[in-house]
Amino acid sequence: MLGVLKPLATDHVKFWPQIVSAEIKADSNQTIVAFGQAVSYRLFSDRTYIVVPSTTSGDEIDRLEALATLTGIGLVTFTLDPREPQFTPVVRAPLARPDTFYVNEMARRLCEARPMEFKKLF
Numbered sequence: 001m002l003g004v005l006k007p008l009a010t011d012h013v014k015f016w017p018q019i020v021s022a023e024i025k026a027d028s029n030q031t032i033v034a035f036g037q038a039v040s041y042r043l044f045s046d047r048t049y050i051v052v053p054s055t056t057s058g059d060e061i062d063r064l065e066a067l068a069t070l071t072g073i074g075l076v077t078f079t080l081d082p083r084e085p086q087f088t089p090v091v092r093a094p095l096a097r098p099d100t101f102y103v104n105e106m107a108r109r110l111c112e113a114r115p116m117e118f119k120k121l122f
Contacts, residue, residue, distance in 0.1 A: 002110075004121045005046075017122070018046035019098065019106075026080065028056040031064055038073050043102040047093040049074035054088065065090055072096055 005018040021041040025034040034050045041048045050064060054077040061077065068075040074093025079086045111118040 001051075002121070018095070019044060019103065020047045020049070020093075021045040022049040022051050022076075024051040024078075026053060028053050028060070031056060031060055035064060035067055035073070039071060042071075042073070042096060042098070044098045044106040046095055046098060047074065048072075048096075049076055049093050051076045051078060051087070053077065054079050054086075061090065 001022040001024055003020045005020055007014045007017075021038075021044075023034045023037040023041065025031065031050070031052050034052060038048050038050045050068060050073060052061075052064065052075075056064075056077065061075075064075055067073070068091040072094050073091075074089070075091040077088045077090060107118070107122065110121075
């Protein structure tokens, strides 16, 4: 999942757009895979999150929380209700400086593959 946080035209104080990415796994057995993917997203994201089911074991959540804190990745849990999932932040992702080479590489690939989505984001 990828999003861009941008200032509104009505904001008095403007800020640079922030790329926010999240690796979402509905399978609680895929948490380490999610962590690895989220780490790679830090190359092009200002904030990165791992999002895992709230049914994930307490020990696994504790491990992910420690890893997230050490690596500067946010952690969120969610309920597996398809109609109305509830999201609970566990660790807030700190603002990081992505590598501009990888930001532009990601932007180029997204623009080529999905030009309408690219236009909406940027």
